[in-house]
Amino acid sequence: MADFNDDELDKGFRRVIEGKSIEPPASLWADIRISALERQLIRYQSLTLWFKGAIGALSALLVGTGYFIYQTPKIAPLLPKEVSVVTKTDTVFVTQKVYVDRPVFVYAKSTPPTPNEFANNLNQSEAANDVAEADNNLTKGTERDSETTNARFRPNGLLKNSSRTKKDTDKAATLSDNFFNGLAGRKQKQNAFTENSNGNIKNTNFLKQKGEGQSNGTIEINHLAEENALLRIELGSVDFLEPMPIQPGLTFGIPRINFHSSAKTAASLPKIKVPLVNKLSVSAYVMPKGNNIDVRRGEPNAFKYGNEELGPGVAAGLRAGIKLTDRWSVLAGVEFDVTHFGDGNHRQLLTAELINGTYGYLYRTALGTVEIPTEKLVAPIQVGSVIGLEIRGSIHRFGLTVPLSVRYDVWSKRFRFLQQVPMKVQFYGLLSGYWQIPLLQEGHVEIFENTGWQLPGELTKFQNLHSSFGVNIGIGTELGIGKRFHVFAEPTYTQGITSVVRGMPLRSVTNSFGVKVGTKWNIKKQ
Amino acid sequence: MNEEQRLIKACLNGDGTAFEAIYRRFAAKMLAVCHRYAHDKDQAKDLLQEGFINVFESLSKFKGEGSFEGWIRRIMVLTALEHYRKNTRERESYGGTVENLYEEFHPVSADDIYSQMNFKELISMIQELSPAYKMVFNLYVFEGMKHEEIAQKLSISVGTSKSNLADARRILQKKIEKVMLDPK
Numbered sequence: 001m002a003d004f005n006d007d008e009l010d011k012g013f014r015r016v017i018e019g020k021s022i023e024p025p026a027s028l029w030a031d032i033r034i035s036a037l038e039r040q041l042i043r044y045q046s047l048t049l050w051f052k053g054a055i056g057a058l059s060a061l062l063v064g065t066g067y068f069i070y071q072t073p074k075i076a077p078l079l080p081k082e083v084s085v086v087t088k089t090d091t092v093f094v095t096q097k098v099y100v101d102r103p104v105f106v107y108a109k110s111t112p113p114t115p116n117e118f119a120n121n122l123n124q125s126e127a128a129n130d131v132a133e134a135d136n137n138l139t140k141g142t143e144r145d146s147e148t149t150n151a152r153f154r155p156n157g158l159l160k161n162s163s164r165t166k167k168d169t170d171k172a173a174t175l176s177d178n179f180f181n182g183l184a185g186r187k188q189k190q191n192a193f194t195e196n197s198n199g200n201i202k203n204t205n206f207l208k209q210k211g212e213g214q215s216n217g218t219i220e221i222n223h224l225a226e227e228n229a230l231l232r233i234e235l236g237s238v239d240f241l242e243p244m245p246i247q248p249g250l251t252f253g254i255p256r257i258n259f260h261s262s263a264k265t266a267a268s269l270p271k272i273k274v275p276l277v278n279k280l281s282v283s284a285y286v287m288p289k290g291n292n293i294d295v296r297r298g299e300p301n302a303f304k305y306g307n308e309e310l311g312p313g314v315a316a317g318l319r320a321g322i323k324l325t326d327r328w329s330v331l332a333g334v335e336f337d338v339t340h341f342g343d344g345n346h347r348q349l350l351t352a353e354l355i356n357g358t359y360g361y362l363y364r365t366a367l368g369t370v371e372i373p374t375e376k377l378v379a380p381i382q383v384g385s386v387i388g389l390e391i392r393g394s395i396h397r398f399g400l401t402v403p404l405s406v407r408y409d410v411w412s413k414r415f416r417f418l419q420q421v422p423m424k425v426q427f428y429g430l431l432s433g434y435w436q437i438p439l440l441q442e443g444h445v446e447i448f449e450n451t452g453w454q455l456p457g458e459l460t461k462f463q464n465l466h467s468s469f470g471v472n473i474g475i476g477t478e479l480g481i482g483k484r485f486h487v488f489a490e491p492t493y494t495q496g497i498t499s500v501v502r503g504m505p506l507r508s509v510t511n512s513f514g515v516k517v518g519t520k521w522n523i524k525k526q
Numbered sequence: 527m528n529e530e531q532r533l534i535k536a537c538l539n540g541d542g543t544a545f546e547a548i549y550r551r552f553a554a555k556m557l558a559v560c561h562r563y564a565h566d567k568d569q570a571k572d573l574l575q576e577g578f579i580n581v582f583e584s585l586s587k588f589k590g591e592g593s594f595e596g597w598i599r600r601i602m603v604l605t606a607l608e609h610y611r612k613n614t615r616e617r618e619s620y621g622g623t624v625e626n627l628y629e630e631f632h633p634v635s636a637d638d639i640y641s642q643m644n645f646k647e648l649i650s651m652i653q654e655l656s657p658a659y660k661m662v663f664n665l666y667v668f669e670g671m672k673h674e675e676i677a678q679k680l681s682i683s684v685g686t687s688k689s690n691l692a693d694a695r696r697i698l699q700k701k702i703e704k705v706m707l708d709p710k
Contacts, residue, residue: 012639
C-alpha cells in the first residue's frame with residue numbers, strides 16, 4: 001500500500017475551503033429573529049414562573065411565621081441561668097375522688113380488777129340504775145373525772161359513781177390512766193365517740209373514713225365513717241373498757257394522704273360531645289372575578305397556538321362547613337364558573353391540514369383546539385386551501401370547581417345591635433385546594449371562503465381540555481345577625497397549578513382574583 | 527473604536543439593526559464553516575441559526591481579545607460540537623458505506639487538490655464522512671486542535687481520535703483520487 005502525505009491533503013483542503021463563503025438564504029435572518037424572540041420569551045416565562053414560585057414560598061413562610069408568632073404564648077423575660085424558676089400548674093377537677101388512709105385504732109382491754117375489787121364495787125353500788133339516775137351519775141362522774149383527767153369519757157349509766165368511794169374511784173382512774181398513757185405513746189390522734197344503747201356500747205374505734213377533696217389544697221372529709229366493727233361488751237366488764245379519750249389541745253389531723261388521680265391531664269378528661277348538626281353550616285355565594293392566563297411555551301411548535309387573554313368572569317357556589325374546633329373549620333362544596341376569552345385578533349387565516357386522515361381546518365388557541373365545521377363550506381378542502389375566520393364576541397368557558405378549604409377564625413366579637421339583636425363579627429383566613437372540571441367551551445364564528453362565500457358557524461367541540469388542580473387563599477369577614485344567619489365577604493386569590501389543557505406543546509395555567517359575597521346559615525342556633 | 531466594536535456596543539444597548547449588521551457581515555463565512563460540520567445544507571442553516579443566537583446572547587462576554595470573526599467562528603464550532611453531542615442517535619444510525627481503506631493510494635499534493643478540486647466538491651466529501659470522522663477531521667485540520675483536546679471535547683480516547691483522523695484522511699484521499707481519475 002502506497003502511503004500518502006497527510007500534510008499535503010490537509011493543506012489542500014485548507015487552501016480550497018478556508019476563507020470561502022456561502023451566501024445564506026434571505027429568509028434566514030427572519031428565522032433567527034423569530035427563534036431568538038421565542039427563546040427570550042421562554043426564558044422570560046421560566047423566570048416569571050420561578051419568581052412567582054419564590055413569591056409564593058415567601059408568602060407561605062411569612063404567613064406560617066406570623067401564625068406561629070400569634071400562637072406562641074407571651075414569654076416572660078429571661079432570668080439569669082443561676083435562678084431556676086419552675087412554674088407548674090396542675091388542674092384537678094372537682095369530681096376527682098380522694099382516698100385517705102387513716103391510722104387504725106385498736107381497742108385495748110385494760111387489765112380487769114381482781115374479783116374482790118369487783119365484788120366490792122358491786123356491793124357498794126346498786127344493782128340497777130334507771131336512766132335518770134344514770135344521768136346524775138354521769139354528771140357526778142364527769143365532775144369526778146374533771147378532777148382527775150379531762151381526757152376521759154365514761155358511758156352513761158355504766159358506772160354508779162355516787163356510791164363509789166373516793167379511793168375506789170381513784171384506783172379505777174389510775175388503772176385507766178395507766179392504760180391510756182400507754183396508748184398516748186403511740187401517737188394516735190383520733191376522736192372517738194361512743195353511744196349508749198340499752199346498756200350496750202357501740203364502739204367505732206376502728207374507722208375507715210372516706211372523703212372528697214378539692215385540688216386547691218383543702219380537703220373536706222365527709223364523715224362517712226363506717227363502723228367496721230361493733231364491739232358489744234358485757235355489762236360486767238364495761239367498767240374496764242374505755243375508748244380513747246379526746247385529748248384537749250389535739251386537733252383533728254390526718255397523718256398521711258395518698259392522693260390518687262386517674263386523670264392527671266386535661267387530655268383524658270371526658271369530652272363534652274356536641275352533636276354534629278350543631279357544628280354544620282351551609283353557605284351560598286357569588287364571586288365576580290378577574291382572570292388571567294399564563295401560557296408557557298416550551299418549544300417552537302407552541303407558537304402556532306394563539307395568545308388568548310381571559311376576560312372577567314363570575315362564579316357561584318354552594319358549600320357546607322363543619323366546625324372542628326373553636327377556630328378551625330373545614331368547608332367543601334361545588335362552584336360553577338363562567339369566563340370568556342379572545343385573542344384580540346378577531347380575524348385570521350386558517351390553512352387546511354390533515355386531521356385524522358381528512359383535510360380540515362384547525363383553530364388553535366392556548367385554551368384548546370377546535371375543528372372548524374366544514375359541512376357547509378362550498379369550496380373543496382385540499383392542500384393549501386385557506387379560509388378566513390372571524391370570532392364573534394368571545395369564546396365562553398364553563399367549568400365546575402370542587403373546592404376543599406380549611407378556615408381559621410382569627411378574631412371574633414359578639415355584641416347586641418340596638419341592645420336587642422345578637423350579632424357577631426368574625427375575621428378569618430381560608431386556604432383551599434380545588435379541582436376544576438371543564439364542562440363546555442363554545443363560541444360563534446363567521447367563516448369566509450376564498451370564493452366570497454360567508455357563513456356562520458359554532459365552535460363547540462374543543463379538544464385538549466383537561467381537569468386541573470390549584471390552590472386559593474383568601475381572607476374573610478363575616479357578620480352574624482341573630483343566632484343563625486350570617487353574611488360574608490371573602491377576597492380570594494386563585495392560582496392554578498396544573499394546566500387546563502393537555503396534549504398540546506404548551507401549558508396554560510389560570511389565575512384569578514375575586515371577592516366572594518354570600519350568606520351562611522347555621523343548622524342549629526349558636 | 528472600530529466598526530466591530532461600535533456594532534457590539536450597539537447590540538449591547540439593544541439596537542436591533544446592529545444585530546442584523548453583524549449577521550450580514552459574518553453570516554456567509556460562518557455558513558461555510560457550518561457546512562463542514564453538517565451533513566447537508568439544511569442542517570448547516572440550522573447550525574448557523576443556532577450559532578448566531580448563541581453569539582448574540584454571549585456578546586457581553588466578548589472581551590475584545592483576538593478578532594471578532596475568530597470569536598464568532600469558535601462559537602459556531604462549539605455549537606456544532608454541542609449538536610454532535612446531543613445527536614447520539616444520528617451518529618449511531620449513520621449508514622455510510624464501509625470502504626476498503628487499505629487499498630493502494632496514489633498520493634496527491636496540495637497543489638493538485640487546489641488546482642483540480644473546487645470548494646463544493648471538497649465540502650461534499652467532508653459532509654459524506656461519518657459524523658465521528660467528520661468531527662475529528664474538522665477539528666484537527668481546520669481548527670488546529672491537538673488530539674488530546676479533540677479527545678476531551680468528543681469524550682473519546684486519544685487513540686480513537688488519531689484512528690478516526692487517519693481513516694477520514696484515507697477516505698478523502700480515495701474520493702479525491704477517484705474524482706481526479708474520473709473527472710466526470
